[in-house]
Amino acid sequence: MTDPLNHSYYAATAHERRPQRDIEGDLECDVAVIGGGFTGLSAALACAERGFSVILIEAEHVGFGASGRNGGQLIPGLRWTASEIEEEFGREHADALFDLCWRDNRVKARIAKHGIDCDLKAGHLEAAWAPKDFDAMRREADYLVNRFDYPTETVAKGDMGGHIASPIYHGGVHDPQGGHFHPLNYAIGLAKAAEAAGVRIWEGEPVRRIAQFSDWSNELFTERTIAGARYVIDATDSWIGQLEPDLGRYTVPIMNYNIATEPLANGDELLPSDAAVADSRFVLNYFRLSADKRLIFGGGERYSQVPPRDIAAFVQPFMAEVFPQIADARIDYGWGGAVAVTMNRLPHIGRRGNTFFAHGFSGHGALVTTLAGELIAEAMAGTAERFDILANLPSQPFPGGKWLRRPLATLGLLWYALRDRLG
Template sequence: MRASSDLANSYYAATAQAWETQASLASAEDCDIAVIGGGFSGLSAALACAEKGLSVILLEANSIGFGASGRNGGQLIPGLRWSMREIDVEFGRARAKAIFDLAYSAVGRVKSRIAEHHIPCDAKVGHLEAAYKAAHFDTMRRDAAYLAKHFSWEAEIVLPKDIGQHINGGGYHGGIYDAQGGHFHPLNYALGLAKAAQKAGVRIYENTAAQAPVDRGTHVEIRAGAGALTAKHVIMAADTWTGGIAPELSGYTVPIMNYNIATAPLPDADQLLPSDAAIADSRFVLNYFRLSADKRLIFGGGEKYVQQPPKDIAAFVRKHMVQVFPSLAQIPIDYAWGGAVGVTMNRLPHMGRTGNVFYAHGFSGHGALVTTLAGELMAEAVVGTMSRFDLFANLPHSRFPGGKWLSRPLATLGLLYYAMRDRL
C-alpha cells in the first residue's frame, strides 16, 4: 500500500515489536544480490538468498513494512484471486495442478517462517469467505467441491443456518471456512523477517530510495540515497512503487486505495466472531475484518480511486462496519489508516525477469501469503533454478489500456462498474 500518510495512527505501528531503525546507505558497496523493497516479498527474498550463501543488501525507501506489508488487513487467504476451477479451465489440468501445488504451498512457507524464527505476530487459524448474495454462495459451493475433488484441498461449506458459528452480523448467505487460512499482525511478521534476515547476514538500509537499476550485462548498478550499489542481480519487490523505479512495468498495475480501522477493545468480541476467524465477504468491493489479539475489531471496507485520503478515515470506514455490525455504531475508533493496493488487469501477481533484474508486484489484495513465496521463488531464480519461478512468470498479463495518463481513469471506470453491481 502506498502511504497516504505515515503510520502514526496505525494499530500495527502502535503495537509493533521493537526494531532499531537502520542507517541510510551513504557509500559505494558491492553485493551478490540487491533487493529493493522492505516488505514481505523483499524480506523473504533477502532471507532466502542469504540462506543460499549469497551476500545481500536490502534497500527500503522508508521503513521496514512501511507499505502494504505493514498496513494490510492481516488476512491469510490460501491460493490466488482466481479459483482453481477458473485456473483449470483457463490453463488445463497439468498446468493448473502445478500452479496449485506452488500457490497453496505459501501457507506452509509462512507458517514455517513464523515457527523457525519465533516471530511474535499473533498468528491465528481460520478464514471464512462470507457470501454477500445467495448466488455467491452457490458459486462458492461449486468452487469448494471442485477444489476438494480435483486438488484434494478441503474447506468446510458453512450453510446459511450455520453462519452464526463464525459471525453474528451482516446477513450473510453462508460461506466457505478454510482452517488452513488465518490471520496475523502483518507489521510484526515483516519485522520478524527483517530480524531473521539480519541474523543471516543481510545488510539492511532504511530511508534509502533506489533509482532505476542500470543493467550492464555482467552486473547491475543502482544509485540509492547518498550511496551506490553494484550487484550481480537485483530483486525488485517495491509493489506500488515499482513503476517509479522501472517505468516499463508501470502499466501493469494501478493503485487502489484501501482503508482500515481498529476499534477500542470489545467486551462482546467473541459474540461477534465466535470462531475468531478472519472474514472477507464476496462483494467486488469487499468488507474484510477480524479480531486482534487484544479483542479489537480490525475492519477494512470501501475503496477510493483517488490517492487523496478521506478527510476522516474513521468515519469513511465506520459506515461499512456498521452495516455489518449495527451494535458498533457508537464504539470508539482508536486507530485509522490506509494506503494503496497494487492491482493487475487479471488480479494475478505479475512476476518476471528483465536481464539481471527480477521483479514481483501486483498481488491485488491477495498477497499476505503469496508474497513470502514470491520472494523465495526469486531467490531460487537468481541462482539459476527457474522452474517454479517460471510458473508464475508465465502467467498471462497485459497492461492497463490508456497509457501513462489514461490507464488509471479507465481502470477506475471499470472498477466503479463492478462496485455498482455489488448494490444491485
C-alpha cells in the same frame, strides 16, 4: 517521513527493532533488493540462506507499504478460483499452481522457523453477500475437495452464527488452512531473521535509478551513493513505476482503508470461531479480531489518491452495516494505503536479464508475496522451475498510456462497484 495514512493499530503495537543507521563498508554485493515489504524481505532472507551477499534498500522503513498496513488476512490461493485456473490454463498448470499457492504455506513455515511473534491465528471464512454467491462458493468447495482433496467446510446460512454474529450473509466457506496475523510484526520478524542471516538492510534511502551495464553488472543510484550488484530484485510493488515505468504500466493503485475499534468486551461473540472474514462483494468488507479483541475492519475503497479527510468516518458505516451491535464503538485507529492491482488480478512476476521483479498482488498478497520472494531466490540459485510457474501467468499492461491508464481503469472498477450496489 510522517505518513498521514499510517495511524495504524499495527504501528502502535509493533515490536521494537533497531534498524541499521547506515550501510558501512563495501557497497558491492551479489544481490541488491529494493523494497522492505514481504516480497523483498523474504527474497533477501532466502538469498542469504543460499550464500549470496545481500543488501536490501528501503526508501522508508521495513513494512512501510502494504506489507505493514494490510488487513492481516492469510487467504490461500490467488484471486482466481482453482476451477477458473484449471479451465483457463489446463490440468497440469493448475496442479502446479495449487501446490504452490494453496498447499505450500511459506508464511507459516517462516514464522515457525524463526519464532516470529505476530499473533498468528488459524481459519478464514469467505462470506456470501448474495444467495448466488453462496451457490458459487459451494460448487467451488466441492471442486476443491473432489479434485485436490483440500479440506474446506461449507457453512449454510443457518450455521453462520458459529463464525459471525451478523444476519446479512447467506452462507460461506471456511478454510482452516487460512488465517490472520499482525502483518507489521511479521515484516519486522522477517527483517530480524534476514539480518541474522547476513543481510544488510539500509532504510530511509530511496533508490533513484537502476543502470544495467550487462547481464552481470548493475548499479543502483541512491541519493547518497551507488551500490553495485550482480542481481537486482525490484520488490517495490505500488511504487515500481517510479523506477521502471514500463513495469508500472501493468498495475494501478487502489486505496484501501482500515479501522480498529477499542478492545471489545463482546469481541468473541462477534466472531466466535476467531476466523478472519472477507465477503464476496467486488468492493469487499474484510475483518478480524486482533489479539487484544479489537475489531480490525476494512471496507470501501477509493480510486483517488487523496484519502478521505476522516478515515474512521469513511469506514465505520461499512462496519455498522455488518455489525450494528457495535455501531457506536470507539474507533481508536484509522489508516490506509495503496494496493497495486493488475488487469486480470493475477500477480506479475518475472525477470529481465539479471533483474527480477514481483508486483501486482491485487489485494491477495499476504501469503503469495513470501512465496514469490523465495521463488526468486530459487531461480537466482539456478533452479527456476517453480519460479516459472508464477512467471508464466498471463499479464498485460493497462490501456491508455501514462495519462489515461488510471482514469480508464477507474471507470472499469467503478462499473463493477456499481454492480455490487445494484445486486
